[in-house]
Structure formats: C-alpha cells, structure tokens
Amino acid sequence: MRAPALAALLAAPAVAQNPAFTDFSHRLPEHVYRGGWEFFVGGGVAAFDCSGNNLPDLFLAGGEGPSLLLRNQGDMVFVPMVLDITDVTGAFPLDIDNDGLLDLFVLRVGPNMVLRGLGDCAFEDATKALGIDPGNAWSTAFAAWWQDGASRPTVFVGNYVDRENPEGPFFACDDNQILRPIAEGWQSAPFGPGYCPLSVLAARDARERMTLRLSNDRHYYVRGGHEQMWDIRERRYLGAEDGWPDLMLWGMGIASRDITGNGRADVYLTSMADQILQLAQDDGTYRTAPFEMGHTAHRPFTGDDGRPSTGWHAQWGDVNNNSRADLFVAKGNVDQMPDLAMADPNNLLIQNPNGQFEEMAHIAGVADPARSRGAALVDLDGDGRLDLVVVNRRAPARLYRNETERTGNWLKVNLHQRGANRFAIGARVYVETSDTHQWQELSIGGGHAGGQLVPLHFGIGTALEARLRIIWPDGYESLHAVRQINQTIDITRD
Numbered sequence: 001m002r003a004p005a006l007a008a009l010l011a012a013p014a015v016a017q018n019p020a021f022t023d024f025s026h027r028l029p030e031h032v033y034r035g036g037w038e039f040f041v042g043g044g045v046a047a048f049d050c051s052g053n054n055l056p057d058l059f060l061a062g063g064e065g066p067s068l069l070l071r072n073q074g075d076m077v078f079v080p081m082v083l084d085i086t087d088v089t090g091a092f093p094l095d096i097d098n099d100g101l102l103d104l105f106v107l108r109v110g111p112n113m114v115l116r117g118l119g120d121c122a123f124e125d126a127t128k129a130l131g132i133d134p135g136n137a138w139s140t141a142f143a144a145w146w147q148d149g150a151s152r153p154t155v156f157v158g159n160y161v162d163r164e165n166p167e168g169p170f171f172a173c174d175d176n177q178i179l180r181p182i183a184e185g186w187q188s189a190p191f192g193p194g195y196c197p198l199s200v201l202a203a204r205d206a207r208e209r210m211t212l213r214l215s216n217d218r219h220y221y222v223r224g225g226h227e228q229m230w231d232i233r234e235r236r237y238l239g240a241e242d243g244w245p246d247l248m249l250w251g252m253g254i255a256s257r258d259i260t261g262n263g264r265a266d267v268y269l270t271s272m273a274d275q276i277l278q279l280a281q282d283d284g285t286y287r288t289a290p291f292e293m294g295h296t297a298h299r300p301f302t303g304d305d306g307r308p309s310t311g312w313h314a315q316w317g318d319v320n321n322n323s324r325a326d327l328f329v330a331k332g333n334v335d336q337m338p339d340l341a342m343a344d345p346n347n348l349l350i351q352n353p354n355g356q357f358e359e360m361a362h363i364a365g366v367a368d369p370a371r372s373r374g375a376a377l378v379d380l381d382g383d384g385r386l387d388l389v390v391v392n393r394r395a396p397a398r399l400y401r402n403e404t405e406r407t408g409n410w411l412k413v414n415l416h417q418r419g420a421n422r423f424a425i426g427a428r429v430y431v432e433t434s435d436t437h438q439w440q441e442l443s444i445g446g447g448h449a450g451g452q453l454v455p456l457h458f459g460i461g462t463a464l465e466a467r468l469r470i471i472w473p474d475g476y477e478s479l480h481a482v483r484q485i486n487q488t489i490d491i492t493r494d
Helices: 007-011
Strands: 021-023 045-048 057-060 067-074 077-083 088-094 103-108 113-119 122-125 139-145 154-159 176-182 185-191 197-204 210-216 228-231 251-257 266-271 276-280 286-288 311-317 326-331 347-351 357-359 371-378 387-393 398-402 409-417 428-432 437-441 456-461 466-471 477-482 487-493
Touching: 045 088, 045 371, 045 387, 057 387, 088 139, 103 139, 139 210, 154 197, 210 251, 266 311, 326 371, 409 428, 409 466, 428 456, 437 456, 466 487, 477 487
Parallel strands: 139 197, 197 251, 251 311, 311 371, 409 487
Antiparallel strands: 021 398, 045 057, 057 067, 067 077, 088 103, 103 113, 113 122, 139 154, 154 176, 176 185, 197 210, 210 228, 251 266, 266 276, 276 286, 311 326, 326 347, 347 357, 371 387, 387 398, 409 456, 428 437, 428 466, 466 477
C-alpha cells in the first residue's frame, strides 16, 4: 500500500458539493483532432501508466495529424512525445500479450495497430508479430475480455461506414471484427450485422451476465438497425424474448455504473438529440430513467441555443468524493449540422443526495463550448481528486485540475493476478463503509474512442475506514479490511 496523499482530509467537517476545476491547458502542447469527414467521429483519449510512476500517462488521438503521448511527471506536468502515427481515431490500453506491461490497441481509418509496451513508455509496432489482423476499415469502437480459462483476450473492433461501398455512405455500415486467441496469434472473423458502432462495452448487464453492448449510429444505418446486446457466453444477440426491445439511437458513447444501489449496473448512452439513462431492474431488464432525474442533457444548458445537443464521451466519476457517482458528458456538433446546437458546452452533472442530477459544468469551470469528442476523468496528480482531459475537433485539447475544496475521503484499488489476465479485467470491487455501499467493474471498452486502465477510484465521504470485497474474474472472492484511507491499495491475488 502506498502512503496517504490527503491525510488532511480526515479532519474535514463536511464534504463540498460544488466542484471547482482549474484550467491547466497551457501545460499541454497544442493538440487538435483534425481531418475530413472520416474524422468527424473519434478523437479518443487513453489513460494508463506506461512509465511506472503510479500516475496515468495519456495518449491523444490526432486524426489526420500525428497522435500525442503525454508522459506524466506529476503536479500536472507532462512531457510530450509526438508519435508518427496518423489517421488515428482512438486507442485503448490492455495487456494483450500477457507480459505484465500495458499495450495500446490503436484504432485507425485504415489498418489498425497494436503498440506493444516495452516499459518506460517505449512502444513497438507488434501487430504482425502478435498475429493480429489489422483490417483495413474505418474503426471507431473497441472492447476486450478474457473468456474462461483463456490466456489472452478476445478482442472486438467496431467498424463504421464501409468506405469502399459505392452506394454509401447511407445503408453502408461495415462488418465489425472479432479476434479470438489461437496458438498462432488471433483468429479474425467478421461480426455482423454491423450498424456503425461508435462505442462498445464488454461488461455485466442487468442480468449480471457478460454481454457485449454496441451503441450504433442511426445516421448511417438510417433504418433496419438498432442498439445491440450480444450474450458473450451463449454467443447470440438478445431480443424481445430476453426483455431487450429494439432501441434506435444516434449512438455515440456508453458509460456503465450502479447508481441506484441495487447491485446491477445502470447504463448512460450518448447520442445526437438524446442522452439516455437506462436503469437496471431486478428482473434483468432496463427502464428509461424519468426526465425528473436531471440527467438528459438534451440541449445546451446555457440556454443560448435551443437546438438539440450532440453527446460523445460519457463517464461516471465521483468528482467531490462524497460517495455518489457524478457524470461528465463531452458535447459538440459533428461539424456543421444546422439542426443541432453549434455552441454546445460539456456537461458535469453532480448527483445530489436524493439521486437527482444538477448541472455544474459552468460552476466547475469545464463548460467548454468547443467540438469535444473523447475525454478522460481520471486522477492525474495522485491527490485523490478526479481531473479531466478533453480532446476537441478543430480546437486544442483541454486539461483541467480538480481543485475542489473539502472533498471527501477516497480509496483507489489496483488489482493484479498471476498467470493469465494479469490486470484482472472482469473483476468487481465492492467498497462498504458504515453508511455507503458501492461497486465497480474492471472493463475495457465504452466511452467514445478511448478507454482507461487505471486503479478504480471510490469517493467514501466522511468514512474513516472501509471493507473491500473483490470478486475476481473466475468468481473467487477475497475480503480486505482498510484501516488507512486516502491511498491506493494494491492487491495481488495469490
């Protein structure tokens, strides 16, 4: 266990409700996600520790321009490493070769790439060496999971419009790709029908079963398609007989977390014109959350543009550490769509004690009206407060430091296990204090064009101790008493 970073918070009389972020964008080199129509979507952020200093480093997609690796030196200081990789829509960290070092799966317009981590933020293109079929599509979504007993992950790549289809772009959604590990590498196969996914998540659904959720862009499938749920164990799509009705969205991003406390993960879906919160029910189905919860973010909250919003990356995170998950939503017009809002500030929805959400992006200082795309809500300086980085189209990336005063206490949990799946993807971590119960699942996917592999962050309010229950990927359970808070707890399974 590492030493506490915020011991002074132990004496805090109460937890602040209003968040406060300071703009540190001047600490970044100017980085813009740029390009033509194939880069209207994408623009993801990957957050992971490649330097070994227990702070998240950042990979920012550049579109037609070069991508950027930011090596985290602490105190919001980053050393830029410009990567000579173009045509990038996004990237996701994972240990694809099971060597204990994090790699990057890079999504591109054209052949994808696997950058194998060599340590100290050095990488090599190992796509061919690992036996990965890079494809030659327009890749926009990604997820990975470990099948029971597998030594390496199954990988899913979501592909957008088929650029070679002369009848396109409408009704021309490409096949997706699934990569299953075999002795010589990975066996590649098409995965359809494809409805132009912009986000994919492999995680437990309301039935508490591992499911691949695809959020698809209706703009190009137009009709005949819908959101998709694929049961990983049974290898089949869910339908009406499973309580899964067809849902049609201009789907962009997925964020999953239990916010009602019933032990099942709720799901937030971003879209053009609609941001939808699906509440997981005890019978394994979902219902749409009522408008009164204040989560919809369907129009710019500043009120100066009445046209519908376009939502991209969404992420749950407790920004004031009061034990209630808040929600960040990156917003921005696709390009110049006249029926949708042009000045569309990002949202920071703070969850109140009654379960309703209140818009505070303008109070927090993160209501940037640029065309935002990918983002990461992650503790960048190790002080236990979630900071924010946002990639924008046609505008520089933004970096914000969370400087909210009187935040609550916190824990971060970092899992490892020996053998296969060293970062314990698929594990669930439960944190219990005297007055709160919460949990999160370690997963790869969701968001928009970028993901994170960092310790799970929990705000615990005024609690001074906690109990952890970990359900490891194979179902084994372990219990851990936490007597010292405001720290990262490293747990390696024997």
